[in-house]
Amino acid sequence: MDEPPFNNRVIDRFIVAGESSNINMVIIINKIDLDDMNKMDTWINLYDNIGYNVIKTSTLNSTGLPELASLLKNKTNIFWGQSGVGKSSLLNKIYPHLNLETSPISNSTFKGVHTTVTSKLFEVETDTFLIDTPGIREIDPFGIKKEDLSHYFIEFKAYAAECKFSTCTHHHEPDCKVRRAVEQSKISKERYDSYLRLLETIEEDIIF
Ligand SMILES: Nc1nc2c(ncn2[C@@H]2O[C@H](COP(=O)(O)OP(=O)(O)O)[C@@H](O)[C@H]2O)c(=O)[nH]1
Ligand SMILES: [Mg+2]
Ligand SMILES: [Zn+2]
Known part of the structure; x- marks a missing residue:
């Protein structure tokens, strides 16, 4: 199966959107189970050195899930990222009762199937809210000079x-x-x- 490739330009666009909206950001590198050569470390160090909180996760072997769960608590959280990176899977792992639809990467288009079509807000515990979004590939820097x-x-x-x-x-x-x-x-x-x-x-x- 072809995975959506890591794309630093997409991350940088999300960062601009987040910074310009004053959103506290965490960069989640999911599917870390696939990175047996630690190829992601260079990128992780880059964003870490800038001062961003970068966490590695895997829904297969549960890497990073307790840390992610504690970061979500008592906040309103929005999950941004390309389709197929595992946003819905991560949320399901931490809050199984959500039972969000997930979908394998489509082989024919090399892109994740857009299973999540609308953004939904869930209150998963008192004062903890989650917004799962469909895969957004592009965010335009609207309103920025x-x-x-x-x-x-x-x-x-x-x-x-x-x-x-x-x-x-x-x-x-x-x-x-x-x-x-x-x-x-x-x-x-x-x-x-x-x-x-x-x-x-x-x-x-x-x-x-
Ligand atoms: N290898 C691996 N696959 C994952 C992981 N998390 C999710 N997936 C798979 O990636 C695909 C897309 O997941 P999904 O949660 O629908 O992605 P979303 O579009 O970002 O919500 C599914 O086939 C998942 O089983 C992970 O940590 N490791
Ligand atoms: Mg999804
Ligand atoms: Zn200058």
Whole structure:
């Protein structure tokens, strides 16, 4: 079966959406049972170094499930991620009475079948709420100005504050400290590439 590949650009889009909405985020790397070569460690370290809470989980061997369960408690939680990564399976494991529909990855399309078609809010215990979402692949940075995008790449902040222009988009402007930090490997190239791709999708002429 073909699994949805790990996609850091999708994660970075979710992070921008979360940061711009002031949502507390946890990055869950599920299906860790498939990573017998620990190939995910590089990515886990990258996000961990930025300051995000990254947890490894598996619904097959229960890795990380107690930790995830304790993070969910007394909060309203929304599960974001591509279709087929195991969101509904994780929720079922922790709260079996939910009995959410899950589905194997479809071989013909190489994509998860969109079993969950609407987002639903469940109160699983007093004061603990869960929202399971259908697989969202793309989140557009709606309502974000070009010059503000870097605020949501939180490790850019300290450098961005020192750029020559306060409206620097860290793309072409002279004396840009973010670009210099990328050159010096203080900011990861992957994160900067994600940033540039998102920057491209923001229309110049949106009036807020
Ligand atoms: N190997 C492995 N497969 C998993 C794991 N969690 C879920 N799956 C499988 O991944 C597929 C998609 O799961 P589902 O929960 O429907 O994903 P969702 O679309 O994100 O809700 C199903 O076939 C699950 O059995 C896991 O930890 N390891
Ligand atoms: Mg689902
Ligand atoms: Zn700059």
